[in-house]
Amino acid sequence: MKFSYYPGCTLKTQAKDLDRYARLSAAALGVDMEEIKEWQCCGAVYPLAKDEIGVKLSAVRALDYAKHEDGLLLTLCSACHNVIKRVNDDMRNDADINLRANNYLALDEKYNGETKVVHYLEMLRDYVGFDNIKKAVKNPIKKKIGAYYGCLLLRPGKVMAFDNPENPTIIEDFITAIGGTPVKYPFRNECCGAYVKLVNPDLTERKSKKVLENAKENGAEIVITACPLCYYNLKQTPCEDMEVVYFTELLAEALGVKD
């Protein structure tokens, strides 16, 4: 199984763990992650304004690159995933954006959304299979684990098509597969406060606190996430006895490849 892999800026700096453990685990599961060449920043947030084309171009470049490989673009960071999947959707369904993006890029062959964007979790679910992960687990993570989805993986539901946006189960299934006990809590798909941290840190702290408290109230000992921004915001929030880790770290640990 081979995927073109788009790591994104943060995974090369502050979120090296998220990336490193993902690679180790993938290798253990027989998945080939081939980092695409000369990728550029995805733009971090998907521009909602219809007239913003420039910010979407690097995503289209990455998508076009993957199109000429195996047609599968693997992402890990929630933000990159969100941006690239939504841009891909634009390329498929928004004739205006498609036209303008193609005009800018002047590729040899027009890009029309042929690539499939796959998040690392989707890869685990749809290509490896949670059952196979369960079989590969060497050290089951016997803990009560709360999945923290945040916003970016799930919404908008129709474009992301990741899971049921109001009742997702993919990370819970992942937790079960690595031997943990999933803790479902209502705030798992609420926003952590995101980038507002820079202009209104109080709002962000309130939101992150609510998430962690809600997870704790429902019995979670650890909260796992796929997003470096959520990770940062949650980490910055004081909450007793609550660990926040990247999901790939637990996966590597369970598979016995955590160094």
Add this chain to the structure above:
Amino acid sequence: MQKIEELMYKRASEMLESGEVDRVIAWKKGETCYDVSPATFTKDNLEGFVYDAFCGANLSKYLVEESKKGGKILVFLKPCDTYSFNQLLSEHRIKRENVYVIGIECQGKIDANKLQKKGIDGILSVEEKGDKLTVKTLYGDKEIAFEEALSVKCETCKSKEFAVSDETIVLNEMRDNREKRFEAVERLEKMTEEERYAFWQAELSKCIRCNACRNVCPACTCTHCVFDNDKSGIAGKANADSFEEKLFHIIRSYHVAGRCTDCGECSRVCPQNIPLHLINRKYIKDMNEFYGEYQAGAAVTALNPIVDFTKEDVEAATVVGGKK
């Protein structure tokens, strides 16, 4: 072939003699060796009975009129002709019990025009020797590859099996070249719309509306053809109505679609050498691709795809002009 003809003659005279059959439909020699035509023979007169490489005509259609006259008829059918016979049976055009069918060996029939185009004139007789054809002419013997002389209808052959027969006369294994059946259609399909249009315009503008194709076609057995029916709204002989003039071939092919066994008689008889069989064959190819393989005349009871349907049939939009 000589040997086959002898055996056929023997069976024909035996059966006429014994009264098993009243008449025989077979081929009869004309003025030249390549001027062979279908004929009815009786006990008293078997003169001119012939079977050779020029006997391309499909005899099944003649049974429609002949069988109305009563009595039992012996007919000789090449493998591909048996499909037409079966198709006519399923359309209630012939009564099976009135006909005795002898299936006969066929290695493909040849076209004198093709020989003449290759500069072989004054043809006296031909002799098949494996893949070669020896042509005796006024100007001496000529030899060419059998394949090069094949009639357009025999360039590809849909089957060497007899769909129906009461007995068969086959001495040699019959040559099979069915895999190339749709090649010419595919070539046309691969062209652009403009190229196809140019192709057909060039071909169809040659048509002189002689109706030979219609008259020879074993699927064209209507009591009155729509083109001769004033009430149909599309009636007309040549030039009477430009509509019918232009669309005769499209409508004719549509009317025989699903019933056409791909016998190729239309192209064989066309004095203008229009490849009419490519129209019919396109329908056959489409039907095979859209609705599953179907060979008209392979079975008497089969439902022709044009009267049949399934709830999951393809939509025109997804198939017309090929998949993009």
Add this chain to the structure above:
Amino acid sequence: MQEITTTHKPLIVAFCCNWCSYAGADLAGSSRLSYPAEVKIIRVPCSCRVNPIFVLKAFQRGADGVILCGCHPGDCHYSTGNYHTRRRMALMFSMLNYFGIEKERTRIEWVSAAEGAKFSQVMNDFAKTINELGENRRLEDLRCKK
């Protein structure tokens, strides 16, 4: 010298089955959902009443596009009529394309009595396609080699 330019006014013949599509066209009308005037409707009891000859005649008389509308497959008022239509027209349209007639000039759409909006949208779309293709001379000229 002044050049005389005549703009070609396209012509579209739409065959609509009485039970679904004609009613859908009525609904488009009563909902005031417009579509181009070049679309002219012929009412037939069922789409399966449409003989390929009618389609050819329309083209031959100068129609630039022909569209057939019937009930959705499975919803035919006569149970199976539109299934026959679907086969016949797939074969006929394929044949016309084989003769070089642009495949966009022929279309089948399934429009129910409740789909006034769809009817209007289909007709607008088809008319747009036909306008882009321009005049249809091919069938008329098929046997006249210039």
Add this chain to the structure above:
Amino acid sequence: MQRIGVFICHCGSNIAATVDVERVTEALAKEPGVVYAVNYQYMCSENGQQLIKNAIAEHRLTGIVVCSCSPRMHEATFRKTAEAAGLNAYMVEIANIREQCSWIHKDIEEATEKAIVLARTAVAKILLDKPLTAGETGVTKRALVIGGGIAGIQAALDIADAGYEVDIVEKRPTIGGRMAQLDKTFPTLDCSACILTPKMVDCAQSDKINIFSYSEVEEVKGFVGNFDVKIRKKARHVDETKCTGCGVCMASCPSKKGLNEFNMNLNNRPAIYIPFAQAIPNVAIIDPEQCLKLKSDKCGLCQRKCGVGAIDYKQEDSFVERKYGAIVVATGFRPIKLDNFNEFGYADNKDVVTSLELERLMNAAGPTKGTLLRPSDGKHPKVITFIQCVGSRDVSGCGKPYCSKICCMYTAKHAMLIREKYPDTEVHVFYIDIRTPGKNYDEFYRRAVEQYGVDYIKGMVGKVYNENGKLMVQGSDLLDNKQIVIPSDLVVLATAIEPDPSVRDIATKLTISIDTNDFLTEAHAKLRPVESPTAGVFLAGVCQGPKDVPETVSQASACASKVIGLLAKDKLKGNPCVSHVDENMCTGCSQCEQVCPYGAITYIDKEFRIGGGKTETRRVASVNPAVCQGCGACTVTCPSGAMDLYGFSSAQILKEVEAICKR
């Protein structure tokens, strides 16, 4: 030689405002064959029709073309007009210059030109029209009602009351439908069972009504007056004729973990059960998915306990074939699935319930015996929050685009009943709009607010989540411009309703149309609201559109009166626009027979003169005009053109094509 009159209707300003009727009249007067053309304000009016009649007499017209609204609207009217003036009813053609012209075009020039073309096309067609006479067919004096809810029950009772036989086919083991599940009915708060069950009993006792419970319509053939219907009686594994409904089997059954569908799966029932106490027929049924005997050939207790030997494990589906003159479709509704609305926490919280589940939680025959208790812990809820429009008025693709119509009223009912019975309960209702048109309806809702103190909050809920054992309902209070959170014990979702999914299959079998929301389409939204477009098939209840009980009953009775009107006739005039064969052309190839959906074509051997004093026998097709419905499939299949259709002949359609294409 035909003498055609053309009558152009203004339809008030509907046509005349966009089409220059004078120009159309002038143009048509010049058409070959047309001897008279006139325009008038309302052709369908008494005066308009008189104008037509006078013209027919005065100008000795042989046919008329009316340029007006859709033929689906007034073709029948003008046929009668022509007939009254001594013309054959089928010497009438309509040019649809309203729906297909004036209503969709704005430019007068363009619309007028098109109207002229459409009128010319109609003239081209009528020149080839021939007088036709409709054949007659008999009427089977029995009706079929599909669906045994309140709509089906009411229709059946009314039809039976007029003296006709009625069969009810109900796919569930008992009739009663959704209404049987309701606790009380608005706006009077009668007990639903108290008003429904006597009607169910009437059905069972009527000698005119025959109930096929646990049965489905398998196949429908034929046409108005003469439907042939095959009914599948599903195996209930209990002999209906023997079972007395004593219930001993239910007590003996060891497999008691089946979900009780009647109670919206809120409690359990045994594998052999009677759906509810007043079920009609009061006969047990075995759930084959659950029965130990049927699944693994173990057990067999019920058979041993049954005193009358009614249990039959080997029973299989059986079929009944019956003839009917008319069919009523009353297949009802179900609440939508809430998979797309997990923000309301339905999947994760037992105490988030749908309104229909609440009906059962409040009903004396329900799982809590009528005491309102939370499903999670059996405690009395002290704060109850209702959320309206769950899945209704939703065009995002998650729900239904329409208003479900009944939710505002039943939510007010629920709120009121709870406050009445448990005055210490706090009741909140989140609403977007309150829609209570109807007699005593708005008064009813206001009572909930004014008399019972129900707290109505204008706004929608964004999220329901569990916190510290409370259901936190977070939503907008738009009038206060605040986001509020109401800690609640029970949350009730006013779930949108949708047609029962069985309606798709029924629609296909009856060849009636269905709209994008799966509601059945009526023949005319205003003037023929209970008829389907297929003659002899009528629509009652929610299968046609959302409606409450009183509306459903009205529609069912309206259906019944239509059915009675139909069954009262001894003969039905058929459609004369049928196929016919030109025997001289027919080759007897059998292709037409193969495409005919009605089996209307057979073959005969017939002798024909072929000249010279000789004859020949040929096989030719023969059409039964009573069976032919006039689709025309055979006409296209026929290669020789021997088959043609009256009223829509090939020559006519070709002339229409020519007229349209004439530039």
Add this chain to the structure above:
Amino acid sequence: MSDIFTVENIKRISGTDVRKCMKCGKCSGRCPAFDDMDIKPHQFVTMLGQGRVEELLSSKAIFNCLSCMACVERCPRGVAPANVIEAVRDTVERMQGGDAIKAEDIPAIVDELIPQQLLMSAFRKYKK
């Protein structure tokens, strides 16, 4: 820039049809930043429809919207309030001096753990 032009431009770049709103308030019922918004999500939609663009452009809420898409996800009418908010914010920031954040402010806020993603997001959202 005339008001009508601004209104139409905001409508255009938001790509959402505000007339589809049926004023149910679900967006505001769901919004996690509701308390920090001076103009609420549902008001953005209504006010844009009414052309009250001056008020929107001076709103502080545009900087507190988390772009979490909850309002978009849940709107039963297919309206996207978040897109309207972003369209307003973009309009403000595209005007001279409209940036809500300046590069020189960053070092003071940044700690050593802050992810690039946060900085990039904030730059995209608050600065043109």
